[in-house]
Amino acid sequence: xxNYDFLIVGGxxxxxxxxxxxxxxxxxxxxxxxxEATLGMHASxxxxxxxxxxxxxxxxxxxxxxxxxxxxxxxxxAEEKKLPHSRIxxxxxxxxxxxxxxxxxxxxxxxxxxxxxxxxxxxxxxTIEPHARTVGNALYSPDTAVIDPKSVLTALADDxxxxxxxxxxxxxxxxxxxxxxxVTTHRDVFQYGHLVNAAGLEADRLAHQMGVGLRYRILPFxxxxxxxSPDSPAQFRGLVYPVPDPELPFLGVHITKNVYGEVxxxxxxxxxxxxxxxxxxxxxxxxxxxxxxxYLGYMFVTNRNGFFNLVRSEIxxxxxxxxxxxxxxxxxxxxxxxxxxxxxxxxxxxxxDCSAGRLVMDFLVEKGPSSTHILNxxxxxxxxxxxxxxxxxxxxxx
Numbered sequence: 001x002x003n004y005d006f007l008i009v010g011g012x013x014x015x016x017x018x019x020x021x022x023x024x025x026x027x028x029x030x031x032x033x034x035x036e037a038t039l040g041m042h043a044s045x046x047x048x049x050x051x052x053x054x055x056x057x058x059x060x061x062x063x064x065x066x067x068x069x070x071x072x073x074x075x076x077x078a079e080e081k082k083l084p085h086s087r088i089x090x091x092x093x094x095x096x097x098x099x100x101x102x103x104x105x106x107x108x109x110x111x112x113x114x115x116x117x118x119x120x121x122x123x124x125x126x127t128i129e130p131h132a133r134t135v136g137n138a139l140y141s142p143d144t145a146v147i148d149p150k151s152v153l154t155a156l157a158d159d160x161x162x163x164x165x166x167x168x169x170x171x172x173x174x175x176x177x178x179x180x181x182x183v184t185t186h187r188d189v190f191q192y193g194h195l196v197n198a199a200g201l202e203a204d205r206l207a208h209q210m211g212v213g214l215r216y217r218i219l220p221f222x223x224x225x226x227x228x229s230p231d232s233p234a235q236f237r238g239l240v241y242p243v244p245d246p247e248l249p250f251l252g253v254h255i256t257k258n259v260y261g262e263v264x265x266x267x268x269x270x271x272x273x274x275x276x277x278x279x280x281x282x283x284x285x286x287x288x289x290x291x292x293x294x295y296l297g298y299m300f301v302t303n304r305n306g307f308f309n310l311v312r313s314e315i316x317x318x319x320x321x322x323x324x325x326x327x328x329x330x331x332x333x334x335x336x337x338x339x340x341x342x343x344x345x346x347x348x349x350x351x352x353d354c355s356a357g358r359l360v361m362d363f364l365v366e367k368g369p370s371s372t373h374i375l376n377x378x379x380x381x382x383x384x385x386x387x388x389x390x391x392x393x394x395x396x397x398x
Contacts, residue, residue: 004192006029012043014392016156017386017388017389018392019031019165032168033168034168035171036169042347055109058109059112091129091139092241102243103243121137124140128140131235132255132330133331146259171188181370201349204216210369215354217351221347222278223345227344232335233333239257273289295354365392
């Protein structure tokens with residue numbers, strides 16, 4: 001049996017930053033259990049690598065507070081560690097006139113969250129991002145940046161080990177006994193003083209074993225991407241996003257340029273058939289599909305979180321023509337032959353509140369017996385991670 005003061009389940013960005021925060025505070029021995037053989041196999045290694053500025057989030061919410069401070073800290077960390085990163089900026093464009101009031105609301109939110117943004121007209125947009133298109137006005141965020149996600153994970157892991165922490169790979173959790181404070185993997189048994197559940201797509205299952213967060217269930221949504229040919233006449237300086245539906249946690253298909261100059265289109269936001277259903281019919285979760293479809297059907301019929309509109313727009317993107325039409329709303333310079341197939345795909349661990357019948361929009365952290373459970377750490381969790389970890393660890397010590 002291996003004994004640690006703090007045991008972190010999940011070696012994604014949140015689990016690693018929590019472990020690093022504990023190690024930096026010298027609170028005791030700490031170990032991270034990662035079920036895969038390497039870091040970044042799931043959400044943290046499959047995201048777009050965008051360091052969000054904090055525009056979208058309701059003022060006063062955890063996302064708003066932690067995204068803004070987290071973005072600054074992540075940028076400083078990348079500078080210190082000399083990780084690939086670049087402040088390339090982002091424009092948020094409208095695709096129809098009815099979206100202009102939403103754009104104004106985003107401007108108000110950004111100012112309330114102390115985020116530097118600028119409202120520009122069509123001419124102003126053309127000077128910032130010549131190949132983007134908007135209707136009327138657009139928002140420009142000069143501080144939005146991009147980073148290499150896997151390089152961040154590697155640097156965090158190195159720092160944890162350097163401070164005396166431990167990272168255990170191939171350590172998938174099989175059972176948790178809250179009463180005895182024991183975690184069993186297929187190879188080892190770990191005893192802990194305090195457990196931090198940062199299991200991402202599996203966070204609700206682990207929490208439920210310990211009687212925590214029973215009203216919440218993870219609904220997996222698949223985000224698939226396509227790529228823009230490097231020979232395309234559409235050459236982008238930064239990121240181009242559409243005005244999002246404020247009721248939904250998804251931002252719609254957008255144009256993302258990574259730190260290596262590659263340009264991606266996406267992601268989609270379709271319900272996945274399993275929590276690791278990255279491709280085709282692999283890893284379908286037959287046991288939980290009926291319940292998942294019931295919750296999704298309920299949101300569709302009642303249009304909770306504007307879900308009916310999401311389904312309608314996602315169905316249109318299934319065809320190559322429909323996807324192209326979505327992209328052309330953002331940039332008329334992109335041609336059909338410029339859109340290439342891509343193996344980039346991620347799955348979002350989106351929590352659903354079964355009692356309220358709604359998707360959970362803000363970060364969600366709940367306490368349990370000698371444990372802390374991070375039940376919602378979707379975007380902008382990567383951006384917010386260092387600030388989110390400080391918030392979580394302060395909650396443990398407090």
